Amino acid sequence: MIPSGAVYLVSGITDMRKSIDGLSLIVADVLEMDPLSCAWFIFCNRGRDKIKILFWDTNGFWLYYRRLEKGRFKWPKPTAAGHIHISSQQLNWLLSL
Numbered sequence: 001m002i003p004s005g006a007v008y009l010v011s012g013i014t015d016m017r018k019s020i021d022g023l024s025l026i027v028a029d030v031l032e033m034d035p036l037s038c039a040w041f042i043f044c045n046r047g048r049d050k051i052k053i054l055f056w057d058t059n060g061f062w063l064y065y066r067r068l069e070k071g072r073f074k075w076p077k078p079t080a081a082g083h084i085h086i087s088s089q090q091l092n093w094l095l096s097l
Contacts, residue, residue, distance in 0.1 A: 003040045005039040006040070008031070008039060009044070011084060013044070023041070027054070035056065041055065
């Protein structure tokens with residue numbers, strides 16, 4: 001699946017036990033963005049070996065989860081607003097590790 005909108009890496013550490021409701025609250029309250037937009041929101045855990053991707057598609061949320069058995073995801077530095085916008089190419093690179 002290819003994102004149709006912007007892709008945001010959420011800075012900070014996210015509790016991977018959070019489900020769609022908890023992650024969409026982070027998007028709405030912390031990032032002050034609309035979780036129902038066509039943007040993708042990517043969350044990472046403390047160990048940087050797990051990510052969750054939340055996005056809205058037509059009539060419901062998708063939640064994608066990935067765990068690395070070895071290594072860590074490389075996470076860029078956030079902006080002053082606390083989130084990071086990446087391109088589709090950078091997303092492919094992130095997911096291809």
